[in-house]
Amino acid sequence: MTLNVLLLKSHSLMNQTVRRMLVPLLTSIVLMGCSSSQSGPASVTETSVARAELTDRIQxxxxxxxxxxxxxxxxxxxxYQNNGGGMVPAPSDWDIQLIAVVPETEIDDWVPANVQKSDVSAPEWLEGLPGEIERHGIAEWYRKSGTTVGVDRERSIVAYRSTSTPD
Structure with a gap:
């Protein structure tokens, strides 16, 4: 046999060996990327109007x-947009806004640690929230990296917003 024939045969054997290793590897990578499992809660857009009972809203x-x-x-x-289920998982996006009447003894639990009160007026998103909870007395506002908290201590009302896309 000539040197050319030997080189062609060894090249062919090497290609077959590489193919045998790469095909299962690439197939498993593609299948894992197409998996329907996702981490975190499901994507949703919902207001409290969808749930009448307080316990359902809390859950x-x-x-x-x-x-x-x-x-x-x-x-x-x-x-809430869960972006973790695609071929290339990405960070989730969210905009969580709420207003609540809470026990008077728990108001301070809502205030972010080591954050000073801001001298700002009520944000626009507050007026867009559904429901009948009074929002005009919320005078204390705190902001910290994508989270805004407003407090009305007199009526034990808290407004809260957390967003992945801060202003």
Missing amino acids: FIEKYVTFRRTYEKLDYDIM
Whole structure:
């Protein structure tokens, strides 16, 4: 056999070996990317109008916030987009807005740690929230990296917004 024939045969064998290794590897990568499992809660756009009972509202909102609080009344507007289920997972997007009547003893739990009160007026998103909870007495405002909290201590009302796209 000539050197050319030997080189062609060894090249052909090497290509077959590489193909045998790469095809299963690439197939598994593609299948993992197409997987329908996603981490985190499902994507949703919902207001509190969709749920009449306070307990249902609390159970729903606790899927989209990391804290647990006590509510006497609760209204919200939530947009959550879970971007973790695609071929290339991406960070989720959210805009969680709520207004609530809470126990007087829990008002300070809502204020972000080490944040000073801001001298700002009520934000526009507050007026767009559904429900009957009075919002005109909210005078204390706190802001910290995408989170805004407003407090009406006299009536134990809290307004809260967390967004992945801060102003």
